[in-house]
Amino acid sequence: MRMFLAILACKVSKCLLKLIGRGSSLPGDIALKICPDVLSRVKLPEQVIAVTGSNGKTSTVEMIAQVMRKSGKRVIWNKEGSNQIAGVTAIILSECTFGGKVKGDVLLLESDERYAKYSFKFFAPTHYIITNLYRDQLTRNGHPEWVYESVKDSIRPESQLILNADDPLVSRYGKDRDNVVWFGMDKQDFSTDHATGVYNDGAFCPECKHRMNYDYYHYAHIGSYHCDNCGHKKHDTQYTVTNVDYDSGIVTINDKYKIKLLFKSVYNVYNILACFAVCSIVGIDGDMIADELSHYFLKNGRILQYKLGVNKGTFLIAKHENSVASDRVYDYIIRKNQPCSVIIIIDSVSRRYSTGEISWLWDIDYGVLKADCIQHLYLLGRHAKDLETRLSYTDVDMNKVTINEDIPAALDEIAAKPLGKLYTVTCFSDKEKFLSKVELTPAEEDV
């Protein structure tokens, strides 16, 4: 009876909120008040797939949803990004019969790395993908080892783990466990024998804290590692990126499946790989997955094409407080090696909380912006001066740097000047401040 009431309350409140044009996790909160263990009472679909980790959750989940739907499965997923327990509850109950049966073949969940443990107390994912653990939003997350413990508490023995073997911290979850599927990337042209970036979270073995050895790094602490003291090492992988060719834009998985990269970035490659792995595991044909991923432009607004006055540009999301995301975005821009100007906007550090914390600027490898292809740098927003100070401690030629705390005024100036190709790098918290000033143009193939 309580389950019925919780489902009813959730559906009704969701409808009411929809009428007034609002979506939120409130229906989930109401349902949990009525029946706190409602998630363990409902009958979930046969496949429950969860994705967690610092980066790549939203994109990976979107790709999985696309491939699974195309293969004929009915997928229920939290595409609005409500990834804490109330949001998860709202999604599940609104897709439930009043008898408590969730209507779908697959329940697909993007799970917040700190809150997953609360949802998975009530039900266990059949497949649980963990992408990576980085320094990310440390004002709420503490640090990667702190998040490691949180995610660990969310892992149930009956779930099959699908783990990134290239991340030494993530791969600890697979220790002494049988039901693990590993994915990873072989050495590529862009792999290095030393750590790049201004810090190296792979320097010490996360298992025993002795110095770690790397055969190669792909980026940050992601690569092939082995500890001579305790034996912790990159596990053999069942799903492997065997080749990445940025020139032709083709990624090859398991020497066989070729996928066209619609965005030529290493983190897109990992998202594709994780998606390929889980879709294969649930029985979808590899050629079909490869074909679908070769044609699907992500719709989550993290890569957009725009026109600003006389200039054409590409808008790229790099979460503030996430140095790995920023480093990868700048790597992408520089690898293009075409003359360009880069607009970096740091105004509100977060959309969730107000803080003046800017330590993370020092974790980003801004020195790479010295590249000749970058002709001008525009640093905009409330933290423009903090960023200018940060850049002054790199080899970037400060003559090519313009700072302006007034974002609209700066964008008006840029719009009027023929600058050629532009890139804009900012976070969700500042996204609209930019997009409200530009005209969006259709998604393009990444050449």
Add this chain to the structure above:
Amino acid sequence: MRIIHLFADLCNLYGDYGNVCALKRALENKGQSVEVEYQSIDDTIDISGADFVFIGSATERNQKVALEYLQDYKDNIKAAIDNGTVILATGNSFEMFGQSIIDCDGVRYDGLALFSYETTEGKERIVTDSLCGTSLCGGDIIGFVNKASLTTGVTSPLFDVKQGSGNGKDDNKEGVHYGSFYGTHLIGPVLIRNPQLCGYFAEMLIK
């Protein structure tokens, strides 16, 4: 001028290395030539004769690794402090120099026992923007705290907390200051965000 950055690869969680960059530049702007040396795990730790030593924030586990490693060099560190080498420790790194650290499971780690305070870690993090008063230099100090510990028994604190979090629970004193040893729970590039504090250290070192 000789600056030693200890455990730059182990205790550098929140861009703390920015402090070394800031001080180096401030000294160079005053005409000093500055050499920065790095000592970490597998190296012999020897800070004797250094003008300034810096250690930054660490994960709770990395802090214990650094602490265990430093135990063999306790006498060297103590002698250097007695001889006037200035040490700045940001984040949880200053906790190592006290009597002990008790982790969130109740396990006790002996500190270097150079000073009297003690630290207890918990399962919740204390995260806050901070505003502190100080008599060291003009103006208030801004910064950020991101820690999972409380430190008690500090007889000589560094800052007065105006907003944010102190050493202990409901404590309006922040950090430690014993002779030439300066410790603060403020994380990251404190000397970048507070040029006046950077100037204080630079002038002191030149004198």
